[in-house]
Amino acid sequence: MKDIQFKLNSMDIHPNSEIKGIISVAYPGRYDGVVINTQILDSNEHIIYKSYNGKSISQNVSRLFINKDVMPENKAEFTALIKFEPTQEYEIKFRASIIEQHKEIESQIIFAKYSI
Helix, strand or coil: CCCEEEEECCCEECCCCCEEEEEEECCCCCCCEEEEEEEECCCCCCCEEEEECCEEEEEEECEEEEEHHHCHHHEEEEEEECCCCCCCCEEEEEEEEEEECCEEEEEEEEEEEECC
């Protein structure tokens, strides 16, 4: 197993549909947590993270950091959504990274599709 594994519930995302993801960390060293960065390519729009490990996020955030202290068994689940109506098909780049003392240790990138 790689040090980080990242999966989405679906690679075809549609407006206002819930995006669910799970991150598993097998990194043998110390780390502070994981961060998820998302970019909707060819767009100025953002993804909005709603919760992680069952805990709601009160403000709209487009970049999510999950502390290791709230990752039982080194796993994190999150939910997010995209609200804007697409006029074309967009590619979404998800990047999950292991962070140790403000440095990226390892990451995994996933591409998904966003359309009507």
